Each structure stands twice: as structure tokens, then as C-alpha cells.
Amino acid sequence: xxxxxxxxxxxxxxxxxxxxxxxxxxxxxxxxxxxxxxxxxxxxxxxxxxxxxxxxxxxxxxxxxxxxxxxxxxxxxxxxxxxxxxxxxxxxxxxxxxxxxxxxxxxxxxxxxxxxxxxxxxxxxxxxxxxxxxxxxxxxxxxxxxxxxxxxxxxxxxxxxxxxxxxxxxxxxxxxxxxxxx
Amino acid sequence: xxxxxxxxxxxxxxxxxxxxxxxxxxxxxxxxxxxxxxxxxxxxxxxxxxxxxxxxxxxxxxxxxxxxxxxxxxxxxxxxxxxxxxxxxxxxxxxxxxxxxxxxxxxxxxxxxxxxxxxxxxxxxxxxxxxxxxxxxxxxxxxxxxxxxxxxxxxxxxxxxxxxxxxxxxxxxxxxxxxxxxxxxxxxxxxxxxxxxxxxxxxxxxxxxxxxxxxxxxxxxxxxxxxxxxxxxxxxxxxxxxxxxxxxxxxxxxxxxxxxxxxxxxxxxxxxxxxxxxxxxxxxxxxxxxxxxxxxxxxxxxxxxxxxxxxxxxxxxxxxxxxxxxxxxxxxxxxxxxxxxxxxxxxxxxxxxxxxxxxxxxxxxxxxxxxxxxxxxxxxxxxxxxxxxxxxxxxxxxxxxxxxxxxxxxxxxxxxxxxxxxxxxxxxxxxxxxxxxxxxxxxxxxxxxxxxxxxxxxxxxxxxxxxxxxxxxxxxxx
Numbered sequence: 113x114x115x116x117x118x119x120x121x122x123x124x125x126x127x128x129x130x131x132x133x134x135x136x137x138x139x140x141x142x143x144x145x146x147x148x149x150x151x152x153x154x155x156x157x158x159x160x161x162x163x164x165x166x167x168x169x170x171x172x173x174x175x176x177x178x179x180x181x182x183x184x185x186x187x188x189x190x191x192x193x194x195x196x197x198x199x200x201x202x203x204x205x206x207x208x209x210x211x212x213x214x215x216x217x218x219x220x221x222x223x224x225x226x227x228x229x230x231x232x233x234x235x236x237x238x239x240x241x242x243x244x245x246x247x248x249x250x251x252x253x254x255x256x257x258x259x260x261x262x263x264x265x266x267x268x269x270x271x272x273x274x275x276x277x278x279x280x281x282x283x284x285x286x287x288x289x290x291x292x293x294x
Numbered sequence: 295x296x297x298x299x300x301x302x303x304x305x306x307x308x309x310x311x312x313x314x315x316x317x318x319x320x321x322x323x324x325x326x327x328x329x330x331x332x333x334x335x336x337x338x339x340x341x342x343x344x345x346x347x348x349x350x351x352x353x354x355x356x357x358x359x360x361x362x363x364x365x366x367x368x369x370x371x372x373x374x375x376x377x378x379x380x381x382x383x384x385x386x387x388x389x390x391x392x393x394x395x396x397x398x399x400x401x402x403x404x405x406x407x408x409x410x411x412x413x414x415x416x417x418x419x420x421x422x423x424x425x426x427x428x429x430x431x432x433x434x435x436x437x438x439x440x441x442x443x444x445x446x447x448x449x450x451x452x453x454x455x456x457x458x459x460x461x462x463x464x465x466x467x468x469x470x471x472x473x474x475x476x477x478x479x480x481x482x483x484x485x486x487x488x489x490x491x492x493x494x495x496x497x498x499x500x501x502x503x504x505x506x507x508x509x510x511x512x513x514x515x516x517x518x519x520x521x522x523x524x525x526x527x528x529x530x531x532x533x534x535x536x537x538x539x540x541x542x543x544x545x546x547x548x549x550x551x552x553x554x555x556x557x558x559x560x561x562x563x564x565x566x567x568x569x570x571x572x573x574x575x576x577x578x579x580x581x582x583x584x585x586x587x588x589x590x591x592x593x594x595x596x597x598x599x600x601x602x603x604x605x606x607x608x609x610x611x612x613x614x615x616x617x618x619x620x621x622x623x624x625x626x627x628x629x630x631x632x633x634x635x636x637x638x639x640x641x642x643x644x645x646x647x648x649x650x651x652x653x654x655x656x657x658x659x660x661x662x663x664x665x666x667x668x669x670x671x672x673x674x675x676x677x678x679x680x681x682x683x684x685x686x687x688x689x690x691x692x693x694x695x696x697x698x699x700x701x702x703x704x705x706x707x708x709x710x711x712x713x714x715x716x717x718x719x720x721x722x723x724x725x726x727x728x729x730x731x732x733x734x735x736x737x738x739x740x741x742x743x744x745x746x747x748x749x750x751x752x753x754x755x756x757x758x759x760x761x762x763x764x765x766x767x768x769x770x771x772x
Contacts, residue, residue, distance in 0.1 A: 127459075128460055131459055131460055132460070165578060165622070166577075166578030166579075168578060168579060168580040168612070169578055169580070169621065169622055172489075172580075172616065172626075173629075175485045175486050175489070176486060176629050176633060178482065178485070179482045179483045179485075179486055179633065179636070180629075180632075182459075182460075182482035183478065183479070183482055183636075185460055186459075186460045186461075186462045186478045186482070187462065189460045189461070189462055190462040190463070190464050191462070191463050191464065191466075192464050192465055193463065193464070193465040193466035194465055194466070195465040195466065195468070195471075215313045215316070215317065216317070218313065219313070219314075219317050223436070227436075227502075231499075231502055231503060231506055232506070234503070235503070235506060235507055235510065243606070244604045244606065245522045245523065245604075245606075246522065246523045246524075246603065246604035246605075246606035246607040246610070247604050247605055247606035248606065249503075249507065249519075249522075249523045249606060249610075250523070250605075250606030250607075250609050250610050251606065252503060252507070253496055253499070253500050253503055253610070254492065254496070256495075256499050256502075256503055257435075257438060257439040257442060257491075257492060257495035257496070257499055258439075258442060258492070260436075260439045260443075260495075260499075261439045261440065261442040261443035261446065262443065262446065264314065264439070264440065264443050265307070265310050265311075265314065265443045265446065265447050266310075267310075268309070268310035268313045268314050269306040269307050269309060269310030269447075270306070270310075271306075291510045291511075292510070
């Protein structure tokens with residue numbers, strides 16, 4: 113475990129050093145190589161975690177240690193300045209109402225459509241997968257929130273709701289057809 | 295390293311990221327903060343009832359006696375009876391039929407029931423926001439899915455996120471400080487936060503998927519569908535009249551020497567088809583437990599295959615421990631709580647960035663301060679009130695109401711933030727003082743309560759010192 117931590121510290125240290133290197137510094141020419149090497153070190157650290165704690169705990173601890181060590185280097189790199197306390201003027205207006213209404217309407221209208229489509233689509237996709245029933249179901253259970261997340265993002269990013277909405281509704285109908293076609 | 299997307303696409307994704315963030319920011323903050331605390335729910339439960347007998351050793355005889363004492367107290371023979379065994383995290387035995395529950399004393403007699411106080415309120419707040427259960431679960435799960443969406447859009451919408459991987463400006467312009475906090479926490483925590491979002495979404499959305507899938511493929515029979523995924527219960531008949539716990543526990547040692555029993559599930563007790571399941575954790579495994587089945591005579595039947603069945607079954611049964619960090623002892627809980635707090639700060643800083651971008655301030659700025667600092671204050675004060683016998687939920691809501699009205703009256707977010715932070719620190723000290731007055735200080739009697747009190751006092755003093763250290767942003771009004 114100690115080796116895994118040291119390896120993670122050294123690897124992220126390498127990534128940090130490569131990130132910091134500027135033109136004119138001795139190692140600048142090797143910046144890309146150093147970055148790649150350091151990321152390989154991160155992989156080695158993950159392998160060490162897995163060796164020490166088993167695959168399941170090891171991956172979780174590896175991911176957490178990656179975050180902690182990186183934050184440590186970010187904190188080391190912090191630049192302190194005196195905080196500026198100038199406050200903006202307090203007004204009664206709080207949001208452009210049109211903008212707010214559009215945003216809320218998008219979310220309220222889009223979420224159920226996106227939810228239904230993602231649910232049906234994830235179930236339709238697993239129908240063709242050559243896995244055992246439990247594996248198929250779990251795959252769908254993971255796919256469902258990811259598809260929903262992506263479709264919500266699509267709807268929220270779109271200028272107009274009509275196109276994505278029609279596309280999602282069509283996908284939902286298609287998925288429904290596939291699911292009922294037995 | 296940069297992610298190169300056309301500028302108009304980046305602009306659109308950034309707009310989507312902002313809208314999603316603003317829409318779910320406050321609720322995500324609440325769920326993340328309560329989740330970070332809920333990691334320690336077992337310790338908080340011990341802290342709430344420190345006088346309950348704690349012990350790790352138990353025998354089949356003790357289980358037998360406890361069951362014997364519990365059954366007459368139940369109105370009818372329960373379909374399922376659970377005997378939860380002591381572990382390192384919770385060295386207490388309790389017995390339940392899913393409705394009523396009692397702790398078990400060392401001699402097998404029943405102690406008092408677990409209280410449904412502050413910790414219960416905290417868990418319910420995290421799980422379903424105290425809304426009707428199904429609706430609340432789906433809303434919280436949708437926050438998990440939106441978190442995934444925010445992570446994906448965050449990475450796509452910030453082309454410099456890797457270029458600025460270690461940039462961290464503290465103080466100075468508030469906007470830049472918040473951007474750096476948001477991006478640094480976000481980019482390095484991404485894999486973990488994505489897992490938390492996905493597993494959180496799983497808890498609520500799996501229900502929808504089960505309903506739809508059962509309707510489409512199993513003629514509406516949800517049990518049949520669940521049996522396919524998780525495995526079905528064995529069918530037992532002509533059972534022995536008395537359950538032989540001693541033999542079952544001995545058989546378990548033979549079947550799985552490394553397994554640690556965490557609870558017993560007695561099916562259809564005192565009927566001719568009664569049987570016993572022993573749930574046991576396995577070393578280095580994230581599955582909640584493997585279920586070992588025994589006849590009433592103690593003879594081994596089979597195990598459910600949660601540890602060695604289909605990968606989907608193993609993963610589905612691992613989601614709880616992955617999400618809550620309840621594995622490998624206390625160290626995982628601490629790591630999860632820190633990561634959870636990082637996610638909480640990430641949510642808050644996202645809204646801060648949006649508020650700072652606006653040309654003027656409004657009541658939203660004040661209200662946001664009330665949410666960010668009011669929720670921890672309300673949690674702390676509601677814990678104090680709960681110790682005095684008041685409703686934890688009602689106290690929480692009342693404090694939030696008062697804090698929200700206060701922010702609208704004062705209309706100065708800087709002053710109000712300072713006031714709320716000081717009140718929060720004082721309220722934590724008050725909480726510890728109330729606990730000591732009610733239960734006393736005895737390390738030997740309840741180590742969990744003692745260490746929680748020490749941790750709370752230490753953290754509030756440390757936070758007080760940090761807050762009043764002038765170089766840091768809180769104190770300068772930022």
C-alpha cells in the first residue's frame with residue numbers, strides 16, 4: 113500500500129513538474145515524454161493498489177488517492193492574494209425572466225421525455241446483447257442514467273427544443289416497438 | 295492537453311452546463327452535504343444512544359434467547375425476522391421484523407428500540423429529501439444522473455481544464471478563486487464523482503427500470519424479474535421445529551472460512567417451511583454480503599451467488615458499499631466523507647461562479663448564503679434539539695426558515711455569511727455540551743460517542759481558527 117501511495121505521489125509529481133515546465137527550462141524538450149511516463153506511473157500505482165487490496169478496493173482507493181495527491185500539488189501551487197471585497201450593487205431584479213422561463217421549461221418538459229426515452233432505449237439495446245439476464249439488466253441500469261444525462265445535456269444546450277424533442281420521442285417509439293416485438 | 299471542440303459547440307455545452315447546474319445546484323448541495331455526513335450514520339446512531347450495551351462476542355444461545363424474547367412481543371409471526379450481528383463498526387446486536395426493532399443485551403434479553411431521531415432524519419433527507427419515498431428516491435436519483443451530465447459537460451465545456459490542471463488562485467478576485475476551486479476539485483475528482491453520481495442514480499432509477507422491464511418482458515411480474523437478477527429463495531418444506539443456529543454457524547465456517555456473518559434472516563419462522571439465511575461479508579469484496587442458506591436443522595442448502603454469480607448480479611449487489619464507502623473499516627469512511635465534502639464545495643462553487651458573473655447582486659445572493667451556511671447550521675441545531683426530545687425534521691425546517699428570512703432582512707451576504715459561520719461553530723460546541731450533559735463522558739461506555747464529541751470540538755475549533763485567519767477568503771468577506 114505504501115508503494116502504491118509513493119508511486120502515486122511520484123507520478124502526479126511528474127505530471128505536475130511537466131505541467132510547470134516552461135520554454136527555456138532544461139526538461140522542456142522532454143515535456144511530452146515526461147507527461148506520458150508520469151501517467152504510466154499512475155497506472156503502475158493503480159496496479160499496486162490492486163495488488164495490495166484486491167481489484168475492488170484497489171480501484172476505489174486508487175481513484176481516491178489520485179484526487180488527493182493531485183489536490184495536494186494544486187494546493188502547493190496556490191497563489192495567495194489579498195481578497196477583494198468590493199460588492200456589486202444590490203437590486204430587486206434577480207434573473208432575466210425570459211431566460212429563466214426558457215431554462216425551466218426546458219428542464220420540466222425535457223426531463224420526462226429524456227427519462228422515458230433513456231429508459232426504453234437502454235432496455236431495447238440490451239435485448240440484442242449476448243449476455244446473461246443479470247448482466248444485461250445491470251448494463252441497462254448503468255446505461256439508463258448515462259443516456260438520460262446525455263440527453264438532458266443535449267436538450268439544455270440546444271437553441272430550440274423541437275429538433276431534439278422530436279428525435280427523442282422517435283427514439284422512444286422505436287425502442288418501444290423493439291421491446292414489444294416478441 | 296486540451297479537448298478540441300468547435301467554439302460554438304463549446305459555448306452551447308457551457309450554456310447547458312450552466313443551466314443544469316443552476317437548476318439542480320441547491321438540491322445537489324443538500325444531498326452531497328447530507329451524504330458526506332451520512333457516511334458516518336452508524337457512528338451517529340451509536341452517539342445518539344450511547345448507553346446501549348456494546349459487545350462483539352455472541353453465541354447461538356444468545357441468538358436463540360433474543361428470538362425467543364422478541365417473538366412474543368410481535369403481533370403475529372413475522373414473514374421475515376432479522377438478527378443483525380455485531381461488527382467492528384457497530385458492536386451491537388439488534389433484532390427486527392422490519393416494523394419493530396430492539397437492541398439485544400449481552401444476556402439475550404431485549405433492550406430499548408433504536409430511536410428514530412437526528413440520524414434517521416439525516417438519512418431520510420439524503421435518501422429522499424423527506425418527500426414521499428418513491429418520488430423522493432426518483433428525484434435524488436435524477437440528481438445523480440444530472441451530476442453525471444454536469445461532469446461530462448464540465449469536461450467538454452472547459453477546453454483549458456487540463457491545461458490549468460494545477461492552477462489555484464486563492465484570494466484576489468472572487469470569480470477567479472471560485473473558478474479555480476471548481477475546476478481543480480472537479481477535474482481531479484472526476485472519476486470518483488462520476489461513480490458516486492452513477493451509483494446514486496442507480497438506487498432510484500433501478501426501480502423505474504425494474505417496473506418497465508417487468509411489464510415488457512415478465513408480464514408485470516417484478517418478483518420473477520428480480521429473481522432472475524438476484525437469484526430466487528430456496529423452497530423448503532418439512533423443516534425442523536427449532537432452528538439450529540449453532541450448527542448453521544459452524545457449517546458456515548466450513549463452507550466459507552473467511553466469511554464474516556453480519557446478519558441472520560429467518561424466513562417464515564415457526565412454520566414447516568422455515569429456513570435460515572446468514573448474510574456474510576467476504577474479504578476484499580464490495581458486495582454487500584453473500585447469502586448462505588441453511589435448513590432449520592442447520593444443514594447447508596446453497597449460497598445465493600452474489601459473490602460468484604453473474605457479473606451483473608455481483609455489481610448490482612456492490613452498489614451500496616461503493617456509494618457509501620462502508621468497506622475496509624473506518625479509513626474508507628473518512629476518505630469518502632472528505633471526497634463527499636469536496637463534491638459539496640464543487641456544487642457550491644458552481645453556483646458562486648454563476649452569481650459572480652452577474653452584473654448586480656440580488657436576493658438570490660443572500661438566499662444562496664442562507665442555503666450554503668444555513669443547511670449545516672440547521673443540521674447542527676436540529677441535532678441539539680433532537681437530543682432534547684424535539685423533532686429533528688421540524689427543528690431543521692424551522693432553522694432553515696428563520697435563516698432564510700434573516701438573509702432577506704439583512705440583505706448583506708458578507709455580514710450574514712460571517713454571522714452564520716460563527717453561529718455554526720458555536721452550535722457545534724453547544725451540541726457537544728448538550729450531549730455531555732445528557733449522557734456524560736465515558737470513553738469505556740461508548741467509544742463512538744466519545745470520539746465523535748472530540749472530533750466535533752476539534753473540527754469546530756480548527757474551522758474557527760481557519761475562518762479567522764485573515765489571508766483566507768471567508769474572513770475577508772469572500
